[in-house]
Amino acid sequence: MKIVEMYGDSRVGVIEVPEPEPRDNWVMVKVIASTICGTEARTYHYGGSTFDSSYTNSGHEAAGVVVKTGPTARIMEGTRVAVIAHMGEQCGQCWFCHQGLWLLCTDIADGGAEYDGTHAQYIVRPDSHCIPMPDDVPFEIGSILVDAVGTPYRAIRRLGVNGFDTVLITGLGPLGASAAIICERLGARVIATEPAEFRRSMAREYGVDVAIDPVSEDALARVMELTDGRGPDVALDFTGYTEPQMLCVDAVKVGGRVGFIGLKYDETPDGPVPRPTPITVAGHLLPKELTLIGSWSVAPHEMLELFELVQTGLPVEQLITHRFGIDEAQEAYETAFNQRGCKVIIDPWA
Numbered sequence: 001m002k003i004v005e006m007y008g009d010s011r012v013g014v015i016e017v018p019e020p021e022p023r024d025n026w027v028m029v030k031v032i033a034s035t036i037c038g039t040e041a042r043t044y045h046y047g048g049s050t051f052d053s054s055y056t057n058s059g060h061e062a063a064g065v066v067v068k069t070g071p072t073a074r075i076m077e078g079t080r081v082a083v084i085a086h087m088g089e090q091c092g093q094c095w096f097c098h099q100g101l102w103l104l105c106t107d108i109a110d111g112g113a114e115y116d117g118t119h120a121q122y123i124v125r126p127d128s129h130c131i132p133m134p135d136d137v138p139f140e141i142g143s144i145l146v147d148a149v150g151t152p153y154r155a156i157r158r159l160g161v162n163g164f165d166t167v168l169i170t171g172l173g174p175l176g177a178s179a180a181i182i183c184e185r186l187g188a189r190v191i192a193t194e195p196a197e198f199r200r201s202m203a204r205e206y207g208v209d210v211a212i213d214p215v216s217e218d219a220l221a222r223v224m225e226l227t228d229g230r231g232p233d234v235a236l237d238f239t240g241y242t243e244p245q246m247l248c249v250d251a252v253k254v255g256g257r258v259g260f261i262g263l264k265y266d267e268t269p270d271g272p273v274p275r276p277t278p279i280t281v282a283g284h285l286l287p288k289e290l291t292l293i294g295s296w297s298v299a300p301h302e303m304l305e306l307f308e309l310v311q312t313g314l315p316v317e318q319l320i321t322h323r324f325g326i327d328e329a330q331e332a333y334e335t336a337f338n339q340r341g342c343k344v345i346i347d348p349w350a
């Protein structure tokens, strides 16, 4: 079968490898749609894998069909599934697992090299990582729900965004764009900051009220002006960079809610280290009585809610701007990282 190999230095290729075999409760999924994610920038530039994979390949957002099952798998062959973007099999028994928070499981089994990237014709995963999709939810949509839509959805849900809110979104990459679409659907007013012109003009098409260029404008002054000097009710950062993170904290109204979803590391000779963000209790949290959350991935029950939202018209198909066959993987990555597109889908069979 074919997989996309990550060579580093912004070069990728396609190689042939043996098909994987599902063991125990694992299943083999024929990947129909696999989406490039911003978090693959690291593997694109430095090589390696999204997961602790046996290959230097990438991809963690996919949907497809179960074509082979291990002896104890509890999912039928032929089931259409969205594949959760988690690595490591949750224990299913700890406090967090019972809450549906697999990613926070305190006893994750190390699946190791079996978690190969999803830019492949076939992958194997634990059966519980494969969420059956309704027949009228397309594979491409399933592949963007597991992270690009699901991750912002979880943060928005946790912050209780509603139709009375004005929401500031910093960064209109795929996750920020997706957040804007979800907030619009909930009836909130959305203002955003984004340096890339293409993304700002695309944002106006999916209903963002005002898209501010933080390079040529004083973003804080503009946000305050747009919110009667009070600040937005909610601010969501999708960049992971310090300046937009601090804009969220500084702009949000007294008593406001802030969600941090974007994640960036500084590359050092010892490997990536988290960026410091200078938020203080005395300077920010207490005087403004802020509620701050970090939000990570999406829980399985939220995937079921997302299927229903898609079935009732959540227009996330707008996020998909490009499609490539697996042999065009190089072009697919260049498109995904030149900020001229939003979600870029790889079809492993085209």
Ligand SMILES: [Zn+2]
Pocket: 037, 038, 039, 060, 061, 085, 147, 148
């Ligand atoms: Zn992702």
Ligand SMILES: [Zn+2]
Pocket: 090, 091, 092, 093, 094, 095, 096, 097, 105, 106, 107, 108
């Ligand atoms: Zn657990």
